[in-house]
Amino acid sequence: MKNTKKLAALALGGLLLTTSAAGIxxxxxxxxxxxxxxxxxxxxxxxxASLTIDQAVASALKAQPGKVIKAGLENENGYLVWDVEVASNNQIHEVKVDAKNAKILKIEKDKADSQKESAEEND
Incomplete structure (x- = not known):
């Protein structure tokens, strides 16, 4: 009986640890x-925004060289960021730039608009 309780406690601890790691x-x-x-x-x-569009674009291009397709201010998870789309190596990269200090917050590959439209038509 004691072994069953210990096993149950260990299993619960493992579950909590796994859930916490996923949350992090x-x-x-x-x-x-x-x-x-x-x-x-x-x-x-x-x-x-403290940063101008030119400053945001310059910061984005330092982090992700290429050609700027478009840039604009947007709400990203409750924070104001510049979203700068950069074409490089036949891919589009979305560079998220902090609208206050020009810090690069995130760079992710984005689908081209033609790929987005195709995916939307298939939905």
């Missing part, structure tokens, strides 16, 4: 910028 992994994928968006009103984004 998910949290690390969260993007945390410097400017918290309190009221999601896109018209105010330019007033909130």
């Amino acid at each position: 992994a998910t949290a690390s994928n969260q993007l945390n910028g410097s400017i918290k968006i309190m009221h999601d009103n896109e018209a105010n984004y330019a007033d909130l």
Whole structure:
């Protein structure tokens, strides 16, 4: 009986550890910028940003060289960021730049618009 209780306690501990690790992994994928968006009103984004579009693009290109396709301010998980799309090596990269300090928050490969449209048509 004691062995069963110990085994159950170990199993529960393992489950809690696994769940905590998964939570940490998910949290690390969260993007945390410097400017918290309190009221999601896109018209105010330019007033909130300390960084100009030119500064954001320059920062993005340092991190991901290529040609800029487009850039704009957006709400990313409650934070104001510049989303700069850069074409490089036949791929599009989304570079998330902190709208306050030009820090690169994330770089991820993005599908080309033609691939997005194709995927949407198949849904």
